[in-house]
Amino acid sequence: MRTILYLIRKEFIQIFRNKFISKAIFAVPIVQMLILVPAVTFELKNIKIAIIDKDKTPESRGLINKLGGSTFFKLSFSPFSEDQANDLLHRNKCSVILQIPSGFGKDIGNGKQGKLLAAIDAVNASSAEISWAYLNGVIGDYNTDLVKQNITTSPLISSPRIEITNRYWYNELLNYKYYMLPGILVILVTAIGFLLAGLNMVREKEIGTIEQINVTPVKKYHFIIAKMVPFLLIGLTDLALGLVIGKIAFNIPFEGSIFLMFLGSTIFLIAVLGMALFISTFSGTQQQYMFVAFFCMIIFILMSGIFTPYESMPMWAQDFNLINPVAYLMRINRMVILKGSTIHDISKELYSLIVIAIGFTTLAVRRYRKTA
């Protein structure tokens, strides 16, 4: 025990003696939170729309006003021909074209169906879908207005309608920052766990100090634990720092228990540190380690469900996520912060993380050789 404590002390002395790392440890969470949380958003505002109005009736102008008045769309152009509009789309000047054919107003006036044609730039599929949904919504509103007008003018004609009222739970205003912040916290903790400890270990190999350690009676698990503990503590400190920034800068609602979130992150960090140290036993140089660790980290983060819903991934990807610690913490953080989930709600995630943590730490200890 005395040996472990002394080894840990040594790591801390070295970390805080390194002028760059000791500052970066605290600068990284601040920068990451302040930049990434507001920057990474799927909210679409001011979608540039070009409208070809071939109708030019009060009805078509009403529709155009409705679109221009919403915060989603920005009426950028009013081309006269389809060719002109396509050219605008091609040159990225607009991302949606709406064509109002002549006779639109007349058809509506006659109680017939009015027809519209929309073309949407789908290079980014998800923003195309969102644009389409917004467009549909605005046109639907306009449709309802028309129906209401008809009802008032001729009360005899009425049609049965279903009206839905919805409410968004856990994030009522669909504030994207609330969704992203717990995820960014996960990325923060992942980076600390994955990069620092592994690099530290490989550095000892590179400069040869491990040679001197290996001839001592220091036990393998002593050494591995001493490499984990300092970075575990640093990771949790950064998490706390990130949460404070989230509260102050973005006023994020914190529904669940902070303790639960730290519990999840602690187990997660042990898992990630175990993986990192396991990889480090294969690497002879910091360059080799960096390459492999970065590759793993990117895969884990992109597959974790930070941007895309976990459930919509193909089956094999969901299977892969069984060993992806980032995916578990992503769910834990979001559930605890936004939903206020309790330990029972996240027990499956916690158990899975414990299994991964034990598995990889054991592998790291076993793979670490004191003899060649």
Place this chain on the structure above:
Amino acid sequence: MALLNRGCRERLFLPPVKNNHMIKVIESSGIAKSFGSTMALDDISFFVNESEIFGFIGPDGAGKTTLFRIITTLLLPDKGNMKVLGMDATSDYKQLRKNIGYMPGRFSLYQDLSVEENLNFYATVFGTTVEENYELIANIYSHIEPFKKRLAGKLSGGMKQKLALSCALIHKPRLLVLDEPTTGVDAVSRSEFWDMLSKLRQYNISIIVSTPYMDEAIRCDRVALIQNGKILSIDTPQKIRAGFSRKLFTVKSVEKYKLIKTLRKNPEVLTSYPFGDSIHVTLFNDSSDNSLFEYLVREGINDAVIQETEAGIEDRFLELMEKGVTA
């Protein structure tokens, strides 16, 4: 029981010798190790007596570091048996590590820890304290103690070496393994270093040390000449020197380059190696040094001075290499 056994063995098999020099701290038999197709060590057998300073002399790439890594349990041999302090280096490595002090060829202490922190660290890791064994290192550590707050990476070469030795000694090992401790250290520090090693004898610490410097061999009790993974000869430095089989001459001239070229053209000359400002020459016929002088004059070197000299270890080593003799 073990003690009794050893006592019996000594009485039965070994001739009665007055001191404890017959206890062997290292017994190596038939050690071989290869890396891919390179044979790093080939059939290495030797023993080291207790309290002995045993030197391995050989050029870079001879296999010294590989051998030392096997002795210190860091590397497993492909073949052979390595007994260190009576324990098997392969199976008893845990026990062995507590009793060995290893100083690798490359400075391997933490450069970002201070002198004091390094020393405390290694003491703790071996489950002891600096105070407990301070006596052992006092003589060495006192040189660097004034700089104990300085980071190890900021020390000079000689001071680094003293710190490394202190750290290797702090747990009072029974065997000290020093891999090229004097490489890259100035001549004065080298000499000081060997004085320190000699003083360690009183603590019953056996030392094996490797060096590429032939002149250091004389400071060892016994040396092994090693080349291409094979031991060429093992003996006391004096006997190794005495093993030189011919008369040795030093030849000096102002035009050194021309001299050696001319010497190598002469069929009478067996070997000619540059040694500092002179050339060491052996002849096929030991008595033909006069004719050599005449030959040089004929070739246009008039200022040549030829003297017979006593062979050093290096001469013997070169001779052994030339003959390809194995021990």
